[in-house]
Amino acid sequence: MEQLHKYKQFKGQPRLPKFAVPKRYDIKLKPDLITCKFTGTVDISVDIVANTKFIVLNAAELAVDRNSVRFNTRNGSKVFEVLEVELFEEDEILVAEFPESLPIGLGVLSIALEGILNDKMKGFYKSTYEHKGEKKNMAVTQFEPADARRCFPCWDEPACKATFKITLEVPSELVALSNMPVIEEKVDGNLKTVYFQESPIMSTYLVAVAVGLFDYVENHTSDGVKVRVYCQVGKANQGKFALDVAVKTLDLYKECFCNISCDAFYNYLKSCRYFAVPYSLPKLDMIAIPDFAAGAMENYGLVTYRETALLYDDKHSAAVNKQWVAIVVAHELAHQWFGNLVTMDWWTHLWLNEGFATWVSYLATDNLFPEWKIWTQFLDESTAGLHLDGLAESHPIEVGINHASEIDEIFDAISYTKGAAVIRMLQSYLGPECFQRALASYIKKYACSNAKTEDLWAVLEEESGEPVNKLMNSWTKQKGYPVVSVKVKDQKLVFEQSQFLLSGSHGDGQWIVPITLCCGSYDARQNFLLQSKSETLDVKDFLGCSIFKGSIMETGKGGKNNENSECSWIKLNVDQTGFYRVKYDMDLTGRLRYAIESKCLSATDRFGILDDSFALSMACQQSLASLLTLMGAYREELDYTVLYNLISISSKVARIAADAVPELLADIKRIFIGLFQYSVEKLGWDPKQGESHLDAMLRGELLTALAEFGHDVTQNEAIRRFHAFLDDRNTPLLPPDLRKAAYGAVMKNVCRSNKSGFESLLRVYRETDLSQEKTRILSSLASCPDPDIILEVLNFLLSSEVRSQDAVFGLAVSWEGHETAWQWLKDNWDHISKTWGSGFLIARFISATVSPFSSYKKANEVEEFFASRTKPSIARTLKQxxxxxxxxxxxxxxxxxxxxxxxxxKELAYRK
Known part of the structure; x- marks a missing residue:
């Protein structure tokens, strides 16, 4: 008790005290891949900047040898033996007390340690794989956000940057990797000691180590940076696509990749460096880890990935897998500047890392693969941010973090997609040339240092002359976003903004909204800032034309402006560059519907109108009948992203209709089947020679949707092709892009009395060693309508046959299985909490199981169950x-x- 009282000043604090600053780490680690333990030492060069007898740093799940802890002055003139060493597991801190005050200036803190290669996919952990039929362990690291402390005692905060010298002692037959190149290896019998070059200054969460049996493929950038993709032995060919993307992306980031239509500006960018600073390390390794909780991790010089995010198999990976690999690689390499070179000051500013890396990854991917129309697809990414931020339990982009256990939950659609969307909005407002110059200045100014959001705004404001700080504070410091309502009254446009909430209520937020507007044509386009709750603009002065005077039925079906220069339709948020919703009055909505049918609007605007209408319907600000009528205008839609969103909305509407109006469900599904007939007939079942990447992805999504809605012809054909696939895994009848549709159709027809399809799909799962195929199967298994089979599937997720990282893919249960899934979650909560509770994957179990319910009674039941089970790492997810x-x-x-x-x-279901 006396000891705890002595150290109470350090307990419960969200940040470490500032009287000691780390400068350099010399880390020696010896992992034992048989016992799954490791030993090591760390010598930390520390600058004592204030009078203290204590050194306080982070440590967790480590055993520290008290007798090893000492502090040497820089010149070695004095050694301070430790008086007490106390490790507080709850606060994840280690307190070392010395008998007298330590001298101001540099010294070296030495610590010997032991730890466990855990199975939690965090800290220094083990991952398993097979080699020549034998199960083996590899040792790998995942330190973001705050888990370096599980490998060695350290100042585990992003602002506490230092250099790192890593040495590993490993079995001589294994490959050892770290952030920097190997400078020397010494072999001693069955062991070898691998010495790595000292790193540049960086944060602890970016330190990385990997030890195991690996193959690799290799290439070089135009200026000689060695790039390798490492993977399990025998899978090297699957790394070639990611390698090609990485080499081209590094070259692109070194030079320029901005998608600008203006040739003169593009040529200007070609002559500059977008980031102003080249990639600063001598090599870049990327490695596929079989067990990996996140998608990837941007460790400086040693980027780690799930296999599904790095490996691509020409025969068995789908087009969507190829696209995912390209985007993730571009994202992680963008982090080498946004995050690694310039690092957020604290986790409050996480979005500076993730929002920018997301935005930049789309820029790069668009440059490498323009035919993918990736910026149109970005709208689907933005929708995830809009839906999450439409909750009262959302959080601002800049979110306060009080404890390390709270950080995992903010790696969400707010930090990633809303962050990227507001960057895109700001770039659109300031102009790409100005934005590029300011970013280059920002990177150069804060290289090898830390930055806050206001630091970025200051640079942008200085470069542009615009009030960026005032404008953007309304988007980053408050949660939510506005819905902008627009109506026409007496030849005036009336705009009103209010905070949009999916609950249907209105919050009290107010934003400075960059409004873009076009009227009857994309040539008639205007911009302005909506800075107040409402604003009225004279149409003649603002647009140079008059507004339609009659109703839509009187003035025709829309299209181009008529002979009297009257605007036939109005579209706000042109190309969806703004992070807000738009609510049109009834007449404007009707005109836009006709404009969609007349093919007057771009794919991005067709997407936005549909998505806003769905959100307004969900918020009970617009009827479902109105939404279904609007959806009918998309019968001849062919754009991948628009159709993907139409499919997603149709699925969500069908689920809610099953609870709300079950007597109408069959006809509602009939409406949706009719919506997709035109595009399915255009694409057919079989891939066409030379067809586009987007058509390949779309075919699978459309057929999956038709199978989900019970289209007999689709289900029967899918099952026929699945049986051909069982006989021959290389049959052209079921290429990778169609397998999700086939697997879903098979499971839709599985029941307790006929489990053959389920058993066949499990056999395919067990036979494949391709991670993408395994996750594809897992995501289909629970689509079965039989609750007994669903329970069997859910129990399978907890078995040793499913890697912990992949279990969440099997949680997408059918409507019929929601209650079964909830009971299963309650029955297995202790096991689930123990297995996944120390990372962000636990949130997926809660959200996937709880969110689909639609009764106040069920909400109360969930609250009651978790009343005694809530902890900081799941509190936000549970509330949401x-x-x-x-x-x-x-x-x-x-x-x-x-x-x-x-x-x-009835009218829509039986429309001819």
């Missing part, structure tokens, strides 16, 4: 999931009160 249940319940009630809905559904 329960809020979604309330939103669904309110939506159900609203749908049930729609008197015109049955009539509209």
């Amino acid at each position: 999931s329960i809020e979604k249940v309330h939103i669904n319940a309110k939506w159900v009630q609203s749908i049930q009160n729609e008197k015109l809905l049955p009539e509209v559904v």
Whole structure:
């Protein structure tokens, strides 16, 4: 008790005290891959900057040899033996007390340690693989956000940058990797000692180590940086696509990759460096880890990935897998500048890392693969941010973090996709040339240092002359976003903004909104800042034309401006560059519907109108009948991203209709089947010679949707092709892009009395060693309508046959299985919490199981169950999931009160 009282000043604090600053780490580690333990030492060069007898740093799940702890002055003139060493596991800190005050200036803190190669996919952990039929362990690291402390005592905060000298003692037959190149290896019998070059200054969360049996493929950038992709032995060929993307992306980031239509500006960018600073390390290794919780991790010089995010198999990977590899590689390499070179000051500013890396990855991918139309696809990414930020339980982009256990939950759509979307919005407002110059200045100014959000705004403001700080504070310091309502009154446009919430209520937020608007044509386009709650603009002065005077039925179906220069339709948020929703009055909505049918609008604007309408319907600000009528305008849609969103919305509407109006469900599904017939007939089942990447992805999504909605012809053909696949895994009848559709169709027809399809799919799962194929199968298994089979699937997720990282893919259960999944989660919560509770994957279990419910009673039941089980790492996710249940319940009630809905559904379902 006396000891705890002595150190209470350090307990419970979110940040480490500042009286000692690390400068250099000399780390020696010896992992034992048989016992799954490791030993090591760390010598930390520390600058004592204030009078203290204590050194306080982070440590967790380590055994520290008390007798090894000592502090040497820089010149070695004095050695301070430790008086006490105390490790506080709850706060993850180690306190070393010395008998007298340490001298101001540099010294070296020495510590010997022992630890466990855990199975939690965090810290220094083990991953398993097979080599020549034998199961083996590899040792790898995952330190972000705050898990370097599980490998060696350190100042585990992003602002505490230092250099790192790594030495590894490993079995001589294994490959040892770290951030920097190997400078020497010494072999001694069965062991070898590998010495790595000292790193540049960086944060602890970017330190990386990997030890195991690996193959690799290699190439070089134009200026000689060696790039390698490492993977399990025998899979090297699957790394060639990622290698090619990486080499081209590094060259691109060194020079320029901005997608600008203006040739003169493009040529200007070609002559400059977008980041102003080249890649600063002599090599770049990328490695596929069989067990990996996140998608990838941007460790300086040694980027780690899930296998699904790095490896691509020409025969068995789908087009969507190829695209995912390209985007993830571009994202992680962008981090070498945004995050590694310039690092956020604290986790509050995580979005500076993730938002920018997301935005930059789309820029790079668009440059490398322009035919993918990746910026249109980015809208689907933005939608995830819009939906999460439409919750009262959302959080600002800049979110306060009080404890390391809270950090995992903010690696979400706010930090990534909302962050990227507001960057895109700001770039659109300032102009790409100005934005590029400012970013280059920002990178150069804060290289090898740390930055806060306001530091970026200051550079952008100085470069542009615009009030960037004032403008952007409204987007990063408050949660949520606005819905901008627009109507026409007396030849004036009336705009109003209010905070949009999916609950249907209005928050009190207010934003400076960059409004873009076009009227009847993309040539008639105007911009302005909406800085107040409402604003009225004279149409003649603002647009140079008059507004339609009659109703839509009187003035025609829209299209181009008529002879009297009257605008036929109005579209706000042109190309969806703004992070806000738009609500049109009834007449404007009708005009836009006709503009969609007349093919007057771009794919991005068709996407935005549909997505806003769905969100407004979900928030009970627009009827479901109105949404279904609008969806009918997309019958001849062919764009991949628009159709992908249409499919997603259709699936969500069908699920809510099953609870709200089950008597209309069959006809609603009939509507959706009709929506996709045109595009399916255009694409057919079989790939065409030379068809586009987007068509390949779209075919699978459309057929999966038709199978989900019970289209007999699709289901029967999918099952026929699946049986051909069982006979021959290389059959052209079931290429990788179609397998998800086939697997879903098979499971839709599985029941307790006929499990053959389920058993066949499990056999395919067990036979394949391709991670992408395994996750594809897992995501289909729980789509079965039989609750007994669903329970069997969920229990399978907890078995040793499914890697811990992959279990979350099997949680997408059918509507019929929601109650089964909830009971399963409760029955297995202790095991789930123990297995996944120390990382962010636990949130997926909660959100996937809880969020689909749609009754207030169920929300109360969830609250009661978790009342005694909540902890900081799941608190935000739990609140968000329960809020979604309330939103669904309110939506159900609203749908049930729609008197015109049955009539509209019948009309649309049987339209010729």
